[in-house]
Amino acid sequence: MPNLQIVLRRVNELREKGLVEQYAIGGAWAATYFSEPILTEDLDVFCHLPSQSLLISLSPIYEHLKNLGYQPADGTHADSIQIEDVPVQFLVGNALIDEAIENAVEVDLMGERARIFDLEYVLAVALDVGRAKDLSRIDTMLQVTTRPIDQERLRSILVKHSPAKPKLGEKTLFDRWMRLEEARDGGH
Amino acid sequence: MADTKQELLKEALEAKLATRRALAALPFEEKIRRMFQLQANVRAFRNAPIVPRKP
Numbered sequence: 001m002p003n004l005q006i007v008l009r010r011v012n013e014l015r016e017k018g019l020v021e022q023y024a025i026g027g028a029w030a031a032t033y034f035s036e037p038i039l040t041e042d043l044d045v046f047c048h049l050p051s052q053s054l055l056i057s058l059s060p061i062y063e064h065l066k067n068l069g070y071q072p073a074d075g076t077h078a079d080s081i082q083i084e085d086v087p088v089q090f091l092v093g094n095a096l097i098d099e100a101i102e103n104a105v106e107v108d109l110m111g112e113r114a115r116i117f118d119l120e121y122v123l124a125v126a127l128d129v130g131r132a133k134d135l136s137r138i139d140t141m142l143q144v145t146t147r148p149i150d151q152e153r154l155r156s157i158l159v160k161h162s163p164a165k166p167k168l169g170e171k172t173l174f175d176r177w178m179r180l181e182e183a184r185d186g187g188h
Numbered sequence: 189m190a191d192t193k194q195e196l197l198k199e200a201l202e203a204k205l206a207t208r209r210a211l212a213a214l215p216f217e218e219k220i221r222r223m224f225q226l227q228a229n230v231r232a233f234r235n236a237p238i239v240p241r242k243p
Contacts, residue, residue, distance in 0.1 A: 001224050004217075029220070036211040037222040039230065110217055144208045 002085040008112035010065065010083050011045055019061050021048040024104035024115040026125055031137045033107065034119045035144050038137060042080050042087040046097050058090050096128055096161045119145065120154040124161065127176055142184065
């Protein structure tokens with residue numbers, strides 16, 4: 001297994017060096033924290049970039065890591081950088097992601113501090129991204145979680161990030177969640 | 189003791205769910221280790237030849 005302590009140390013160093021203002025791990029790693037082990041190929045690190053940045057650019061992060069000797073990942077992970085054999089992808093997101101970063105939980109992994117999206121945000125972001133694998137992760141988390149899902153908190157997040165006047169034919173996050181719940185109820 | 193197909197199926201699903209809950213209850217480090225094992229299994233399958241390699 002790769003040395004995760006070093007991977008997380010490199011991520012935490014980005015904050016210490018001012019290259020990111022705040023970060024949180026999302027995707028399958030966060031889903032795994034709250035549920036059973038979920039297959040993934042890379043580590044998704046969502047970032048708040050320093051507010052003085054005029055352009056949203058992740059280049060300084062990748063440059064810093066390249067200077068430490070890490071190389072871009074190859075093949076299907078070409079948009080990631082390989083840190084200690086783990087393809088790590090740095091991402092910036094929308095208002096929902098920003099809120100998920102702000103409300104992340106702090107966990108300890110092999111003696112290194114890591115910030116991870118909280119459960120309700122893992123679900124909301126997966127619903128927002130909406131690929132087949134994200135919906136599959138939602139299904140997994142609805143069946144098995146380490147703590148109960150705070151339904152009130154989840155709905156409040158979904159409503160907050162659903163536009164009051166969606167475009168014609170657009171399904172808001174809340175609509176999508178209601179449809180998903182209906183489909184699950186119908187299947188049981 | 190389960191008798192009907194429905195009862196047997198229910199028992200099997202409950203056992204599967206119990207296994208999954210036990211996996212979820214593992215420490216995060218152990219879950220990550222198993223996640224890497226899943227990756228290795230997928231990679232091994234992806235790289236395996238369809239027919240046996242020539243000796």
